[in-house]
Amino acid sequence: MSMNLYPFSKYDLRQIAKLPSDISALAEKYPCEIINVADAIDDDPFPDGYIPHIFEIYYGTSDNANIYIVDGVLQDYNVPEFDGNTPSVSILFDGNFAYIEVEGKELLNKLGGAVLPHVTINPSTLIEILTRGVSHD
Incomplete structure (x- = not known):
């Protein structure tokens, strides 16, 4: 290669x-x-009942998490637009890779018995997410 x-x-x-x-x-x-x-x-898969404190999802080659959840509270949501499916998806739990997919093919799955957190949204975070890119001309 x-x-x-x-x-x-x-x-x-x-x-x-x-x-x-x-x-x-x-x-x-x-x-x-x-x-x-x-x-x-x-790495070992996450154990049964594991709830991540920090849950990050990256689409494509984003430098920052596109979805960022801390202790069940959505901190950021900024998902880019793609023509068709995203070329890659990476999921991290507490800074450790839990899942990686490329071109629709699962390359890594360490999710194990992890439980995704119930997600809540802080109203100020929701307003900030919704107003991104809105021009105030």
């Missing part, structure tokens, strides 16, 4: 080489996602 398009470190290349070939073949197109899969592949 040629890794010319992305500057992978020697450590990254060793980690990627441990992955199944159908996953490692996606490394040039989805370098961050594949490195995250490689780093989390040996």
Whole structure:
């Protein structure tokens, strides 16, 4: 596999080489996602009844969480528009990768027995989310 398009470190290349070939073949197109899969592949699934304190969802190559929930309260919701399905989805529980999907294919699933929190929305957060991008000309 040629890794010319992305500057992978020697450590990254060793980690990627441990992955199944159908996953490692996606490394040039989805370098961050594949490195995250490689780093989390040996982690244990979340235990039964685990409720994450911090729940983050990233779509595509977003730098910040598109959905960010802390202790069951929605802190941010900023989902980009895509033509068709999002190219990738990454879910983190308390800073640990729980799920990664690329092009509709599940690459990592450590959800185990985790329970998604009941989500509430603070009214001021809701107003801020709803008014994003609204021009006041």
